[in-house]
Amino acid sequence: MSTAAIPYTVEARPDTGLNNVKLGIWLFLASEVMLFGSLFAAYIMLRTGNPAWGAGSELLSIPLATLNTVVLITSSVTMVMSWVAAMERKLGKFRLYMGSTVALGAVFMVVKGFEYAAKFEHHHPPAYSTFMACYFTFTGLHALHVLAGMGVNFYFGFLNTKMMASNPQQFANRVETAGLFWHFVDLVWIFLFPVLYLLNFGPLNHH
């Protein structure tokens, strides 16, 4: 058995009760939780240790970020609906929902682009303050994840759909897996949004 490759199958393994792909993506998401979790932990350390913290909301646009939150949550819904369509083997419906997911991801990136451009225009680059460094690091890493998700979703939506006819179970499993990554990206933003945009106050220490 030492030369056997890991099979591309949606069969549940008897030892885990899951198929390989499902377990694999959840393990990957666990590592991503640690990645973003470490960043959040670092932010909390920096914030509580720095009495001279300015109010970040003076530097950031809450309306734009609220729009992005709505965009990402909607894209999560269209993503899960595309999985439903894949389960139903309805190609047209699948393409519509997957296309919407990719499009909403693009909207998110465009809005982010405007935000970043405005920051640089107003001379608030990452070097301006610890807060701006944190802001660019967190949202930049998150945006890279959005971009990666868009690539995967576009591939399954428009370049790999033959598998819906030839191997529908595996295809629906792939779509669900891509969905798990996309929902995770949405989940990270759900935490990023209040922490960076809403929960920033002036100096905490009044000693």
Next chain:
Amino acid sequence: MDAIAGHDHVDLKKHVRTYMLVFGSLMVLTLVTVGLRYLDLPVVPAIMIALAIAMVKGSLVACYFMHLISERKLILIIMLATVFFFFGVLLGPVVTELNEINPIK
């Protein structure tokens, strides 16, 4: 409907209804989170309420969009272990550096 491991006897219509309910809840909670900002609450309650709402939203996404609520226990155990390690990463440095952050006079 063919059974994919983990989604045997899936009632897709029921799922879709759940997704729409979750979508509505997430929108409402987003508006509540933003609206709270204009209440000018003191620091500690503001942080606690905002993070509590974020955790509810996150749980909705995880449980229903990511199917965690009907997923095998093994996955839940993995994610709980991750949460445990996250708190370790968070609290380890905080606890050991507490005197630097908020010196006891």
